[in-house]
Amino acid sequence: MENIGILGLGTVGTGVVELLESNGDLIAQKLGRQINVKKILVRDLSRARTPLARGKITARAEDILEDEEIKIVVELMGGEEPALSFIMRALENKKHVVTANKEVISKYGGQLLEMAGRVGVNLLFEASVGGGIPIIRPMKQCLAANNIYKISAILNGTTNYILTQMEETNKDFEEALREAQIHGYAESDPSADIKGLDAARKLAILSSIAFNTRVTPDKIYTQGIDGIELSDIKYARELGYTIKLVATGRRLGRSVELLVSPVMLRYDHPLSSVRDVFNAVLLEGDAVGRVMFYGRGAGKMPTASAVIADIMDAVRNDSGGRMYCTCYNELDVLDRGAAVSRFYIRLKAQDRPGVLAEISGALGKNNISLSMVIQKDVKNRVAEIVLVTYEVPLKDLERALDEIKEYDQVVEIANVIRVEEGVI
Structure with missing residues (x-):
């Protein structure tokens, strides 16, 4: 029997306990031994808990971190602290750690992996990205012989649900967000999701895994979906695109380009059909070519599935098979202004002769060519104008838009969205 301790009994923690109970015999047959939840750390002892946790609840972290019979610590608290401190204490005490904590791993993963390697234990975090979608292990193991040079991914179910609702039911952003909250897909404070964090x-x-270099969230240019309006969704549809929040990583020589932002994708793009709360990760490697991983990116049981798979790996690899840090490259993060793309621009300007020519002139002066111009919805002598550029560095576009903003005839630059013709 293998004793584990769980830090946190929220949605995912409850899912882990319930899945170990319902599929315990199956897991034991595959593993050769039973997994036993010995202790569960909670903040509030008075709250109602799943009956399966009866007799195992504690408010003292020491009951797990200092218990020599507990060999595997499962951290499911979320947030940076005290989760980070508890993980470090578990590793110091030579306990394997399984975590779903994306905030801790994204900031301190390299440091924690090195620490785990020094003391000879496992740090496993499959559930930190993509919920139930297997992605960390395939990248670390199945695709280890590849140079992966592109990542294109939909990594947040909340934002994908909101954008799907806006496109398919013509809801505006606020209405789609409220619906996501009603269904439990969005938190009462949805900032981390809708702002792309x-x-x-x-x-x-x-x-960090794909490009073998240390990447932290503060290095990534991040733009959320809170600026997307229903009119942008409708224009995208008219032009043959759908809008998704896409996380993009590209290896460019000794640099990497890292972006999280709304993107207009052609309907034949592999990510364009990813709907509702589903996630997908599209990878391109020099040997394997293009591969895509798809499934539920969050939720009680999908995430619990990934957590338990890591627990099983920790049991199997107790005497070896460590997941080491492979951040041996020192690659520069490309300045966001150097990113080259086509762009959709929606602006409002006074409906007067010569205004469009003046806007086009500012773009042309900055080496920006237009592939498409749409003008409609004139209200109170203010026209809505949509422009789609050819490929241009973002810094050139921003310079031109700064100039256009100063024109008296331009009322507002309402939105700017990247446009992708092929696979990102």
Whole structure:
């Protein structure tokens, strides 16, 4: 029998306990021994808990971290502290650690992996990216012989659900967000999701593994979906695109390009059909070519599935098979202004002769060519204008837009969104 201790009994922690109970015999047959939850750390002893946790609840972290019979610590608290401190104490006490904590791993994963390696234990974090989608282990093992040079991913189910609702039911952003909250797909404070922070943490983890370099979320240019309006969704549809929040990583020589932002994707793009709360990760490697991983990126049981798979790996690899840190490259992160893309621009300007020519002139002066121009919805002598550029460095576009903002006839630059023609 293998004793484990669980730090945190929220949604995922409860899922782990329930899945170990319902599939315990199956897991034991595959593993050769039973997994026993000995102790579970909670903050509030008075709260109602799953009956399966009866007799195992504690409010003292020491009951898990200092118990010599507990060989595996499962951290499911979330947030940076006290989770980080507890993980470090578990590793110091030579306990294997399984975690779903994307915030801790994205910031301190390299340091913690090195620490685990020094003391000879495992640190496993499959559930930190993509919920139930297997992605960390395939990248570390199945694709280890590849140079992975591209990551394109939808990594946040909340934002994907909101954008899907806006596109398919013509809800505006606020209405789609409220619906996501009603269904439990979004928190009461959805900032980390809708502002792209959650996706950036996950991209940091994937990029560190894919490009073998240390990437932290603060290095990633991050833009959320809170600026997307229903009119952008409708224009995208008219032009043959769908809008998704895409996390992109590219290896470019001795540099990496890292972006999280809304992107207009052609309907034939592999990520364009990823709907609702589903996630997908598209990888490109020099040997394997293009591979895609798809599934539920969050949720009680999908995430619990990934956590228990890591627990089973920790049991199997108790005497070896460590997951080491492989951040041996020192690659520069490309300045976001150097990113080259086509762009969609939606602006509002006074409906007067010569205004469009003046805007086009500012773009042309900055070496920006237009592939498409749409003008419609004139209200109170203010026209809505949509421009789609050819490929241009972002810094050139921003310079031109700064100039356009100063024109008296331009009322507002409402939105700027990257446009991708092929596979990112």
